[in-house]
Amino acid sequence: MNEIRKPYFSSALWPGVVLGLLSVIPMIKYGNLFCCLWVVAGGVVAAVVFKQEYGSIRPGQGAFVGFIAGIIGAFVMAIGNGILWFFFHENYFAQINEYIGPSELDAETFDMIAALMNNPTLVVFVTLFGALLVNAVFATIGGLIAGAFMDKKARREGFSGDITPTGKE
Numbered sequence: 001m002n003e004i005r006k007p008y009f010s011s012a013l014w015p016g017v018v019l020g021l022l023s024v025i026p027m028i029k030y031g032n033l034f035c036c037l038w039v040v041a042g043g044v045v046a047a048v049v050f051k052q053e054y055g056s057i058r059p060g061q062g063a064f065v066g067f068i069a070g071i072i073g074a075f076v077m078a079i080g081n082g083i084l085w086f087f088f089h090e091n092y093f094a095q096i097n098e099y100i101g102p103s104e105l106d107a108e109t110f111d112m113i114a115a116l117m118n119n120p121t122l123v124v125f126v127t128l129f130g131a132l133l134v135n136a137v138f139a140t141i142g143g144l145i146a147g148a149f150m151d152k153k154a155r156r157e158g159f160s161g162d163i164t165p166t167g168k169e
Contacts, residue, residue, distance in 0.1 A: 009068060010053070011049045011053055012066075016042060016046065016068065016072025017072060019039060019041070019045075020072065020079075021076060021080065022038040023080075024077050024080035035138075039073065039139050040141060040142035042142065043065075043066030043069055044145065046065045046066050046139070046142075046143055047061075047147045057151060058147060058151050062151075063143045067139060070138065071135065071136065073131070074135045077128075078127045
């Protein structure tokens with residue numbers, strides 16, 4: 001059973017790590033505002049790596065390797081946000097003051113929000129939970145699209161005799 005899971009994990013590891021890093025680095029992370037660009041790209045890259053390593057890919061395999069890359073990326077994002085919180089949490093409070101000024105909220109609610117943002121464990125778990133949901137969906141879609149495209153291309157070339165199967169699946 002380990003032999004079945006290993007190809008997916010090894011193909012998804014680096015795309016998932018890069019997906020998570022691109023999604024957490026300041027300024028670069030805003031690429032995800034364009035239809036979860038880094039997350040979908042992580043799923044696509046994971047499927048491409050899988051095809052390069054094992055010779056063929058089906059859409060279901062692409063979706064699964066994309067899903068695994070998304071999960072790995074979610075954990076990298078959570079750890080990265082925890083590290084960034086440690087160094088820049090004062091800036092988070094400045095942003096809260098800028099967007100949700102105390103004039104719009106009563107003092108009690110504002111203090112509660114500030115107390116929640118001051119808890120690094122909560123920041124990491126909220127990031128992890130949100131990223132698991134988003135990455136699981138969009139990285140799977142990216143892997144599915146890449147797997148379907150490469151499978152269709154391989155079938156088209158395979159019928160003409162241009163490629164030979166490697167025997168790996």
